[in-house]
Amino acid sequence: MSPRVRFAPSPTGALHIGGARTAIYNWAFARATEGTFVLRIDDTDAERSTPENTAQILRSMRWLGIDWDEGPEVGGPHEPYFQTQRAGRYAAALERMKASGTAYPCFCSAAELEAKREIARAGEGPTGYDRTCRGIDPSVAAARIAAGEPHVWRLAVPEDRGDIVVDDIVRGETVFPASAMDDFVLVRSDGTPTYNFATVVDDADMEITHVIRGDDHLSNTPRQILVFEALGHAVPRFAHLSMIWGADGKKLSKRHGATSVEAFREEGYLPEAILNYVALLGWSLDGETTIISRETLAREFSLDRISKNPAIFDFEKLEWMNGVYIRDLSPAGLAEKMIPWLVEAGLTTTADYEARPAWYESLVPLIAERAKRLTDIAPALAFLFTDGVTLDPASADKALGSDAARDSLAAAADALAGLGSWDHDTIESTLRELAVTLGVKPKVLFQAVRVAVTGSVVSPPLFESLALLGKEASVARMRAALHA
RNA sequence: GGCGCGUUCGUCUAGCGGUUAGGACACCGCCCUCUCAAGGCGGAGAUCACGGGUUCGAAUCCCGUACGCGCUACCA
Numbered sequence: 001m002s003p004r005v006r007f008a009p010s011p012t013g014a015l016h017i018g019g020a021r022t023a024i025y026n027w028a029f030a031r032a033t034e035g036t037f038v039l040r041i042d043d044t045d046a047e048r049s050t051p052e053n054t055a056q057i058l059r060s061m062r063w064l065g066i067d068w069d070e071g072p073e074v075g076g077p078h079e080p081y082f083q084t085q086r087a088g089r090y091a092a093a094l095e096r097m098k099a100s101g102t103a104y105p106c107f108c109s110a111a112e113l114e115a116k117r118e119i120a121r122a123g124e125g126p127t128g129y130d131r132t133c134r135g136i137d138p139s140v141a142a143a144r145i146a147a148g149e150p151h152v153w154r155l156a157v158p159e160d161r162g163d164i165v166v167d168d169i170v171r172g173e174t175v176f177p178a179s180a181m182d183d184f185v186l187v188r189s190d191g192t193p194t195y196n197f198a199t200v201v202d203d204a205d206m207e208i209t210h211v212i213r214g215d216d217h218l219s220n221t222p223r224q225i226l227v228f229e230a231l232g233h234a235v236p237r238f239a240h241l242s243m244i245w246g247a248d249g250k251k252l253s254k255r256h257g258a259t260s261v262e263a264f265r266e267e268g269y270l271p272e273a274i275l276n277y278v279a280l281l282g283w284s285l286d287g288e289t290t291i292i293s294r295e296t297l298a299r300e301f302s303l304d305r306i307s308k309n310p311a312i313f314d315f316e317k318l319e320w321m322n323g324v325y326i327r328d329l330s331p332a333g334l335a336e337k338m339i340p341w342l343v344e345a346g347l348t349t350t351a352d353y354e355a356r357p358a359w360y361e362s363l364v365p366l367i368a369e370r371a372k373r374l375t376d377i378a379p380a381l382a383f384l385f386t387d388g389v390t391l392d393p394a395s396a397d398k399a400l401g402s403d404a405a406r407d408s409l410a411a412a413a414d415a416l417a418g419l420g421s422w423d424h425d426t427i428e429s430t431l432r433e434l435a436v437t438l439g440v441k442p443k444v445l446f447q448a449v450r451v452a453v454t455g456s457v458v459s460p461p462l463f464e465s466l467a468l469l470g471k472e473a474s475v476a477r478m479r480a481a482l483h484a
Numbered sequence: 485g486g487c488g489c490g491u492u493c494g495u496c497u498a499g500c501g502g503u504u505a506g507g508a509c510a511c512c513g514c515c516c517u518c519u520c521a522a523g524g525c526g527g528a529g530a531u532c533a534c535g536g537g538u539u540c541g542a543a544u545c546c547c548g549u550a551c552g553c554g555c556u557a558c559c560a
Contacts, residue, residue: 008560009560012559012560042560044559044560045559048559048560106558110557110558113558114557117557120485120486121485121486127485128486128556166488168489171488171489174489175488176487180486180487180488180556182556184557185557187558188558189558190558194557194558194559195559195560198560199560215489215553215554216553216555217554217555217560218488218489218554218555219487219554219556220555220560222487222488223555240489242553243553245553247494247495249552251553280496280497281496283497284497284498286498286507287497287498287499287506287508288497288506288508289508290496290497290507290508291508307496307497308490308491309490309497310552311495311496312495313496314495316495316509316510317496317510319509320508320510323521327522367521370521370522371521372521399519428518443518446519447518447519449518450518450519451519454519456519456520457519457520458519458520459519460519460520461519461520462518462519
């Protein structure tokens, strides 16, 4: 049987980086094994789940290029894929468990339970439910339920159950003492299922073979195994992933910067880079390769190369990797990606891009190897789109501060103004010859021109910039700088 | 408190009984060069958390300790 895996986010927020990694691993595992990747929305937390969050999660996954074989918007043989729409399945499962005696009603109030927990916690030993209601005679229980008494349904952990062994693919064999398993709640007093019940019912229904999820669920796993067994269903394999931390070793949060996939997109990251970087946070292809395409990931991913230890999210390395992917883009590809950012910055319009795409593509070489994020592009190209340019004071001071620099700039303006043809090579040879004639270092002359034309001592390559800006504008800026 | 998990350069990792402990980011130096980048070359950086074992030999296997994290809910 080919593997069936699932990613089951809770739509209580955006898809964050940890969830994205879980999704990526599930997806990659399914692709590499020719299995099936199911997307299921675990929205049983009615308080915090919203349709907007669900929509955003789907959007983020699509943006990353993670497609699912079954789930929202694509359907599948196990519809519906929203837990809130699967109430019938949970009710049916509970009925089966009632019939087999593996579930029983509990009438203890929240206050009573809390009091007991307090006492237990103060002393030694487990704090789990003390099974007060497990001994209630079924007919008595039925009468109390009929009378409308509030109750939950609990799992009856088998008395003779030995220690529960989870043969985790990532962590190896981990043993949980049966004594530590309490009769936890399956169905709440309002009739809705708890997480540990709903996921198991769904994973069983959907014939999930491998559960790949966050480390925080490892301790829940023995409970879930008990439910699988009570349901008489085969237990899937498990693979628990370590957490992703911020630089301070704490859970990754907004304090550390962007954490949602959406936020990374807004900060100018490419989906390929996020996918690649995040995949490497806890998995490696061979220990050497760092740039890994989506296709390679989908072909080569394997669970046995997942590492056990938690990873700290390194924004700097992600940024470097994003630069790698930006440089890897074709001129047309990067032009298309940068346009929204130029429009956003108020420098141009999509109409202008559509009118002369080739011109925009010719800008790409100026910034491709200088940009780490898409957000770096508009500031670097702004001087090409504005009427004039405001000189950065520090730059002006540095490159135009001396009389020699100003004199050579004036000479350069004159020399360039007289040019018949306006292209990179002509501009370069003109300025180089002028430097010789003037007896100044080329670098000094170039920097003076650079500041006059781009406003800053740091800019894209000079001759290309002048060629793209045009003769009139270039010369005008150089003369304007002399009077500044 | 109980139960579980984790610990290799600053960071991500390779390693699965014998290696000068390898790679990547970041850092430093040199080269290239019209600035900034990108690129090339080189460097520094890890007593493999600590302590005991097992073994001819341990980062690798076993036990313990420390620290960190997770679960211990009618959250997921």
